[in-house]
Each structure stands twice: as structure tokens, then as C-alpha cells.
Amino acid sequence: MPKRGYHHGNLKQALVDAALTLIETKGPTGFTLSEAAKNAGVTPAAVYRHFEGREDLIAECARQGHAIFSDLMEHAFNDGQPTALAAFEATGRAYLAFARRYPGHYMAMFESGTSANATPDLAAAANRSRAVLERAAAALSAQLPEGKRPPPTMFSAHIWAMSHGVVELFARGRPGANTPFPPEDLLEAGIGIYLRGLGLIAPDS
Structure with missing residues (x-):
């Protein structure tokens, strides 16, 4: 079953969208990569397919x-x-x-x-x-x-x-x-x- 947040096949953009929501609510330094991954519906390890870090x-x-x-x-x-x-x-x-x-x-x-x-x-x-x-x-x-x-x-x-x-x-x-x-x-x-x-x-x- 596809993960929630990137069923459309664009994991990179799903992570960006998740990060933007977190930036709005917590500020640009107030969230972790794990939180962005969770909000995008993927594991933290999946983030590193597209980004080196936060x-x-x-x-x-x-x-x-x-x-x-x-x-x-x-x-x-x-x-x-x-x-x-x-x-x-x-x-x-x-x-x-x-x-x-x-x-x-x-x-x-x-x-x-x-x-x-x-x-x-x-x-x-x-x-x-x-x-x-x-x-x-x-x-x-x-x-x-x-x-x-x-x-x-x-x-x-x-x-x-x-x-x-x-x-x-x-x-x-x-x-x-x-x-x-x-x-x-x-x-x-x-x-x-x-x-x-x-x-x-x-x-x-």
C-alpha cells in the first residue's frame, strides 16, 4: 500500500510541503527531519533519498x-x-x-x-x-x-x-x-x- 503523503509519486515535494507546514507552525528551526518525514507519511530514512539533512x-x-x-x-x-x-x-x-x-x-x-x-x-x-x-x-x-x-x-x-x-x-x-x-x-x-x-x-x- 502506498504511504500516505506521497501516493502521487512525488516524495520530494511531499517532504517539502510537510516542511513548509512545520515551518509555519514551529518556525524554520523548530522541527526535525523525523517530524517532516512523519507528516509526509514516510520513514526518516526515506528523506535521505532526496535531502542530505534538514x-x-x-x-x-x-x-x-x-x-x-x-x-x-x-x-x-x-x-x-x-x-x-x-x-x-x-x-x-x-x-x-x-x-x-x-x-x-x-x-x-x-x-x-x-x-x-x-x-x-x-x-x-x-x-x-x-x-x-x-x-x-x-x-x-x-x-x-x-x-x-x-x-x-x-x-x-x-x-x-x-x-x-x-x-x-x-x-x-x-x-x-x-x-x-x-x-x-x-x-x-x-x-x-x-x-x-x-x-x-x-x-x-
């Missing part, structure tokens, strides 16, 4: 998360349409939406301590997701005189840090329930202040 399993969760994240960011960016500013703001909203919809992936990506260079596939996926925001930053900062443009990597890193802070403090878990403002409004206001400081949008009248 860190390798978490790295695959992160890789899949970056792939989903990249797709969402690409869709939000929409090749810079209808305007560079609108596309840039849409990527910020996509960041919050991803963290809410895929908390297990988000934690594997950013809260597990797993290096983005843990595996070549993870590094490629992480680079792709980062590149979307860098393209959005480059398209927007192109409106500035060349000597006054921040490097796209720095520009995008600032916005990434701001987005991550809003997610961590206000968009997930109990702290998020205590904010007096919707996370989207906090991020939009923060991005607005940043862009006004660069001279990319006009100051409020």
Missing part, C-alpha cells in the same frame, strides 16, 4: 519560495507599465502579498539562516527575485540626472529592507495585529518619503 530540505523550500516570489514580482513590475513609479510601487505591494500568502516559504527564505548561496539552484532563484526589484529601481532612478542616481542595487536594497521591516513588525503574527495602520499604508508612506528625498516625486503641497 538544512538541505529548508534550502529547497527557500528555492521554491524565491521562484514563486520572482513570478509575483515580475507580474507586479509588468515591464515597467503603466509608469515606472506605478510599477515600482506594485513590487512593494507584491512583497507584502507574498509574505502573507506564503508564510512558510517566506520564513525559509529570510528567517531560517539558510544562505542564499547554499545551493546553486537556490542562488539562481534568489538572484532572479532580487533582479526584479533592481530593474524596477533602475527604471525609476533613470528619471534622475546621471550624477544623482543611486546605484540600483543600493536603491533596491533600501526598499527591500523597508518592505522586510514592515512585514516583520506589522504584517505577520501577533505584532501585526497591534499596528494602528494597514501594512500597505505604512509601506506606501515609507516609499513615498524615500522617493521624495531622491527627488523622484514631488513634495506634498
Whole structure:
């Protein structure tokens, strides 16, 4: 009789799905390989057919998360349409939406301590997701005189840090329930202040 959890023939994905559920409920360091195997309906020894250990399993969760994240960011960016500013703001909203919809992936990506260079596939996926925001930053900062443009990597890193802070403090878990403002409004206001400081949008009248 096939084991519960991988009757569809994809043991590797069944283990990833089990790990994502455990990450959501216990955190990325709060579960064991044995628990992931049990939730997938297999023996602990079966895990080693696909993963060297828990860190390798978490790295695959992160890789899949970056792939989903990249797709969402690409869709939000929409090749810079209808305007560079609108596309840039849409990527910020996509960041919050991803963290809410895929908390297990988000934690594997950013809260597990797993290096983005843990595996070549993870590094490629992480680079792709980062590149979307860098393209959005480059398209927007192109409106500035060349000597006054921040490097796209720095520009995008600032916005990434701001987005991550809003997610961590206000968009997930109990702290998020205590904010007096919707996370989207906090991020939009923060991005607005940043862009006004660069001279990319006009100051409020």
C-alpha cells in the first residue's frame, strides 16, 4: 500500500510541503527531519533519498519560495507599465502579498539562516527575485540626472529592507495585529518619503 503523503509519486515535494507546514507552525528551526518525514507519511530514512539533512530540505523550500516570489514580482513590475513609479510601487505591494500568502516559504527564505548561496539552484532563484526589484529601481532612478542616481542595487536594497521591516513588525503574527495602520499604508508612506528625498516625486503641497 502506498504511504500516505506521497501516493502521487512525488516524495520530494511531499517532504517539502510537510516542511513548509512545520515551518509555519514551529518556525524554520523548530522541527526535525523525523517530524517532516512523519507528516509526509514516510520513514526518516526515506528523506535521505532526496535531502542530505534538514538544512538541505529548508534550502529547497527557500528555492521554491524565491521562484514563486520572482513570478509575483515580475507580474507586479509588468515591464515597467503603466509608469515606472506605478510599477515600482506594485513590487512593494507584491512583497507584502507574498509574505502573507506564503508564510512558510517566506520564513525559509529570510528567517531560517539558510544562505542564499547554499545551493546553486537556490542562488539562481534568489538572484532572479532580487533582479526584479533592481530593474524596477533602475527604471525609476533613470528619471534622475546621471550624477544623482543611486546605484540600483543600493536603491533596491533600501526598499527591500523597508518592505522586510514592515512585514516583520506589522504584517505577520501577533505584532501585526497591534499596528494602528494597514501594512500597505505604512509601506506606501515609507516609499513615498524615500522617493521624495531622491527627488523622484514631488513634495506634498
